[in-house]
Amino acid sequence: MSSIIQQLINGLILGSVYALLALGYTMVYGIIKLINFAHGDVYMLGAYFGYFFIKVMHFNFFIALVLSMFVSALLGMLIEFIAYRPLRQSPRIAVLISALGVSFLLENGMSYLYGSDKRAFPQAIKTIQYHFGGIQISNIQLIIISTAVTLMIVLTIIVKRTKMGRAMRAVSADQEAAVLMGINVNRTISFTFAIGSALAAAGGVLIGLYYNNIDPLMGMTPGIKAFVAAVLGGIGIIPGAALGGWLIGILETLTQAVGLSDYKDAVVYGILIVILLFKPTGILGKNKREKV
Amino acid sequence: MDKAHIKYTLSWATLVLMIFVFIYVTTIFDVIGQYGMTTIVLIGINLIAAVGLNLVIGMSGQFSLGHAGFMAIGAYATALVSSAIPSIYGFIISLIVGIMVSGVIALAVGLPTLRLSGDYLAIATLGVAEIIRIIIINMKSTRGAAGIFGIPNFVNWQVVFGLSVVAIVFVVNFVRSTTGQAIIAVRDNEIAAESLGINTTKYKVIAFVLGAMLAAIAGGLRASFIQSVSPQDYTFMQSITILIIVVLGGIGSISGTVVTAIVLGILDVILQNFGSLRMVIYALVLIIVMIFRPKGLLGTSEFSLKKILFDSGGDHGNNNSKNQ
Numbered sequence: 105m106s107s108i109i110q111q112l113i114n115g116l117i118l119g120s121v122y123a124l125l126a127l128g129y130t131m132v133y134g135i136i137k138l139i140n141f142a143h144g145d146v147y148m149l150g151a152y153f154g155y156f157f158i159k160v161m162h163f164n165f166f167i168a169l170v171l172s173m174f175v176s177a178l179l180g181m182l183i184e185f186i187a188y189r190p191l192r193q194s195p196r197i198a199v200l201i202s203a204l205g206v207s208f209l210l211e212n213g214m215s216y217l218y219g220s221d222k223r224a225f226p227q228a229i230k231t232i233q234y235h236f237g238g239i240q241i242s243n244i245q246l247i248i249i250s251t252a253v254t255l256m257i258v259l260t261i262i263v264k265r266t267k268m269g270r271a272m273r274a275v276s277a278d279q280e281a282a283v284l285m286g287i288n289v290n291r292t293i294s295f296t297f298a299i300g301s302a303l304a305a306a307g308g309v310l311i312g313l314y315y316n317n318i319d320p321l322m323g324m325t326p327g328i329k330a331f332v333a334a335v336l337g338g339i340g341i342i343p344g345a346a347l348g349g350w351l352i353g354i355l356e357t358l359t360q361a362v363g364l365s366d367y368k369d370a371v372v373y374g375i376l377i378v379i380l381l382f383k384p385t386g387i388l389g390k391n392k393r394e395k396v
Numbered sequence: 397m398d399k400a401h402i403k404y405t406l407s408w409a410t411l412v413l414m415i416f417v418f419i420y421v422t423t424i425f426d427v428i429g430q431y432g433m434t435t436i437v438l439i440g441i442n443l444i445a446a447v448g449l450n451l452v453i454g455m456s457g458q459f460s461l462g463h464a465g466f467m468a469i470g471a472y473a474t475a476l477v478s479s480a481i482p483s484i485y486g487f488i489i490s491l492i493v494g495i496m497v498s499g500v501i502a503l504a505v506g507l508p509t510l511r512l513s514g515d516y517l518a519i520a521t522l523g524v525a526e527i528i529r530i531i532i533i534n535m536k537s538t539r540g541a542a543g544i545f546g547i548p549n550f551v552n553w554q555v556v557f558g559l560s561v562v563a564i565v566f567v568v569n570f571v572r573s574t575t576g577q578a579i580i581a582v583r584d585n586e587i588a589a590e591s592l593g594i595n596t597t598k599y600k601v602i603a604f605v606l607g608a609m610l611a612a613i614a615g616g617l618r619a620s621f622i623q624s625v626s627p628q629d630y631t632f633m634q635s636i637t638i639l640i641i642v643v644l645g646g647i648g649s650i651s652g653t654v655v656t657a658i659v660l661g662i663l664d665v666i667l668q669n670f671g672s673l674r675m676v677i678y679a680l681v682l683i684i685v686m687i688f689r690p691k692g693l694l695g696t697s698e699f700s701l702k703k704i705l706f707d708s709g710g711d712h713g714n715n716n717s718k719n720q
Contacts, residue, residue, distance in 0.1 A: 139515050190687045197459055198690035200515060201643050205682035208636065212675035220672065324632070328526075331519055370530040373523030380516055381508040 106238030111361045112354060117245045117314070119353020120252035124307035125330030126337070126345035127259060128300025134276040134340035135296050137196065141203040142183055143304055144327015145210035148320060150176045150305025151225070151312040152214065158226045165228035169251070169309050173302040180301025181294045189290065207327075214320035222319040225312035248310045255306055256346055259299065263342060268295055276340065325369060329356075332376045338386025347387060412561055419553065431665075433553055439661035440556035441618045444563045446641040446653045448610025451567055453639075454648030455576065456603035457583030458510065459518040463638045465525025466502065466608040468630035470494035470615030472532060475544040475625045487550040487620060494612040501528075502608030503601065510600040517604075525635060533627050543626025551621040559617065563610055568650055570606070579603050611638075640678055644685055646694030656693070 125147055132140045153175050157168035187206045191199045232243045263269040271292045274282040283289055311326075312318045333352040337344025352372055359368045379386065419436065422428050428436075445467055452460045473494030478486045501524070509520040532538045570576045579599045581589040590596050619625045641660055645652030667674040685693065 139518060187683050187687070191690060194686075194690035196515065197453065197457070197647065198686045200459060200518065201639070202683050202686040204636065204639070205679045205686065209676060209679035209683065212672045212679060216672040216676055328519070328522060332523070335516075335519070366534045367530060370527045373527050376523050377505070377508070377520055380512065380520055384512050384516065 107361075110239050111357050113239065113241060113245070115354030115357035116350060117248050117353070118357060119350035120249050121307045121311050121314075121349075122326065122330045122333050122353050123346045123349025124252055124255065124303045124310075125326060126333040126349045127256070127342060128304045129331050130334040130337070130339055130342060130345040131272070131296050131300050133334065135272060135293055136188070136192075136199075138188065138199050138203060139331060140300075141200070141327070142187075142206035142210060143300065144323030144325075144330070145207050146176055146180055146183070146301045146323070147304040147308040147311075147326065148214070148318070148323035149179060149210060150301075150308030151318040151322065152218075152308075153305065154309035154312055155223070155225055155318060158228045165313070168228070169306060172309050173305045176305030176308075177298035177302040180297040180304075183301075184294055184297040189293075211320050211324070218320070220320055222317045225316050225318050227316070228313065244314055248314060251306060251310060255303060259303070259342070262299065268292070272296055329369075329372050332372055335376060335386055336379055338389035341386065341388050344386055344388040416557060419557070423553075435661055435665055437551065437553050437556050437621055438618075439657055440553070440560045441614050441621070442638065442641060442661065443560050443654060443657040444556075444617070445611050445614035445638045446645075446657050447560075447563050447567050447650060448607040448614070449638050450642045450645075450648065450650060450653050451570070451603050451610070452607035453642055454646075455571055455583065456579045456600050458600055458604060459515055460521045460604065460607065461518050461632070461635050461639070462505075462521030462523075462525030462528075463607075463611050464630040464632065464634035465521070465528040466498045466611035467615030467618070467634065467638075468525075468528055468532060468625075468627070469498045469501065470612030470617075471619035471625045471630065472538055472544075472615075473497060473612070474616035474619040475547050476537065478548055478550070478620060479544065479546070482548045484550055487548070491613060491616045494616045495609045498608045498612035499605050502605040506601040506604040507597070510604060511597050522632065522635075525630075525632070529627050529630060538627075541627055543624055543628075545624045547619055547623045547625070549620055549623050551617050556617060556621070559613065563613070564650060564654065567610075571650075575599065575602060640682060643682065643692055646692035646697070649692065649694040649698055651699035652692055652694035652697075655699075 125143065128143050128146075129140060132138055132143070150172050153172035154168050157163045157171050158165065161168075163171065183206055187202045188199055191202055229244060229247065234241050234243070261269075263272060271282070271287045272295065274285065274287055275289055275292045279289060282292075307326075308318075308323070311322075329352055330349065333348035334345045335348070336351060337346070337348030352375070355375065356368050356372060359365065359371045364371070383389070423433065445463060449460065449463050452458055470491070471494075474487065474490040477490030477493055480486065481489065505520060505524050506517075509517045533541050538544065571580065578589070578594050579602065581592070581594060582596045582599050586596055615630070618629075641656045642653055644660070645654070645656035664674075667677070670677075689695070
């Protein structure tokens with residue numbers, strides 16, 4: 105019994121990182137209907153920024169986390185400005201390919217500049233294990249889950265309570281009507297990318313601290329899994345992304361626990377196909393009637 | 397078949413024959429060497445895969461990121477079957493097996509996902525390709541991550557050249573068939589096509605399945621030519637390589653695909669010592685082309701011999717160029 109609870113906790117920790125990533129996917133998809141393939145690579149860059157701030161600048165972990173989120177937010181806005189904004193009126197496929205290009209550019213650019221080898225992420229916080237009965241949890245795991253939950257609460261407040269958040273919801277509901285209401289759509293989209301990228305960067309720094317290593321391709325698989333999480337929860341729905349992230353994390357850990365770790369990625373992709381078969385709108389999604 | 401059409405077909409045949417003779421002459425005088433020969437064969441194989449992907453992306457407007465998965469199926473079918481029956485018949489059977497398996501899987505993936513509008517197919521195909529790869533890595537008969545070696549080689553440049561021509565002729569004619577026109581109608585306006593009584597899902601699935609089958613042929617040829625297969629050859633990167641050919645050439649333009657496959661094949665040789673810088677260059681080119689020419693370099697227009705040789709300004713009936 106305690107081992108099941110242990111696996112659930114481990115899944116929840118991993119799931120928190122997927123959830124942070126999935127939030128970015130879901131917000132961007134909600135607002136411009138783009139699968140932002142470069143999102144996983146922003147997560148990778150976030151981890152590298154964190155590495156830089158801790159290892160080179162010798163900042164405290166939490167300061168490094170915030171700085172890395174800030175730089176990544178700027179980067180996200182830059183990517184949107186260069187690679188997606190000129191394509192606003194183009195066919196969707198062109199934007200998707202541009203996103204793939206950005207993803208490719210970031211991965212290979214980082215490999216080219218800093219080498220494709222794994223590098224050790226600095227141990228900014230000393231690991232302490234706590235034991236509760238048969239269950240063990242480390243302070244790092246607690247930091248991951250509490251940071252993730254805090255960021256989600258902040259995000260909810262931004263989206264629900266601020267003017268920018270209202271603009272985001274308006275643009276995602278109906279872009280043309282939003283323009284007529286005097287909302288600056290470009291700025292709203294830019295802001296969405298900034299928030300999404302900051303969350304991804306937080307995920308990257310946290311996972312660096314958790315797994316102790318980072319490499320230029322670390323964003324590929326988590327990126328895709330986070331997208332699956334977003335679809336699972338209901339794409340475009342913010343609480344759905346968090347729910348999906350946690351579910352995928354738990355599912356992955358449980359697959360490993362029953363001895364199928366070779367198939368852990370396959371199971372996640374399998375889930376995607378199952379959702380698309382039975383409920384393409386996701387767990388929290390509502391069926392919308394198609395309008396002509 | 398009218399006279400003009402025969403003239404037109406014959407002129408294409410002459411062009412193909414001229415290219416064939418040209419390559420043949422270079423092999424006789426050994427101008428390009430063994431390495432050049434390999435490059436030509438790999439260009440041809442990429443071409444077959446890319447023509448298949450263009451059928452999916454360009455003609456039906458669906459976005460597939462799992463082409464490598466279907467190539468892997470073809471490759472492993474050839475590896476397993478032609479190792480068991482090491483004769484030319486075994487090789488042909490292995491290609492057919494690859495095509496069938498690939499087609500069935502494409503059907504199983506396409507039916508649920510192509511009902512949906514949006515980009516679900518992109519992620520679903522990516523997922524399927526990864527599932528295929530993970531299964532290959534973990535299966536006993538496919539010998540895991542090490543792959544299979546010593547596959548008998550039945551592929552030379554003549555075979556690849558012939559099959560590339562067949563693949564191109566097939567796709568071009570398919571696009572002009574009633575089914576092909578229906579697929580294009582669905583791409584151009586799904587709602588309008590549906591209201592004309594076209595079963596949109598059916599035609600999207602047809603294009604997707606045919607694309608997967610062509611990918612399987614390319615994979616089979618490659619396995620036999622390189623004489624080994626391993627799961628690392630068929631990662632997401634391989635899907636992207638084929639995608640780049642289609643996108644740069646022009647989404648929906650077969651001649652664009654042919655030209656880019658050749659140009660990129662040669663560029664690969666020139667840039668091969670640059671390592672990841674080569675990928676950086678490709679990525680930048682991809683983004684820049686999308687920003688300035690979102691439909692690819694050639695758009696949907698086709699290179700037309702008819703226009704060059706026989707164009708008197710009149711009949712454009714058989715021309716599938718959309719830029720007129």
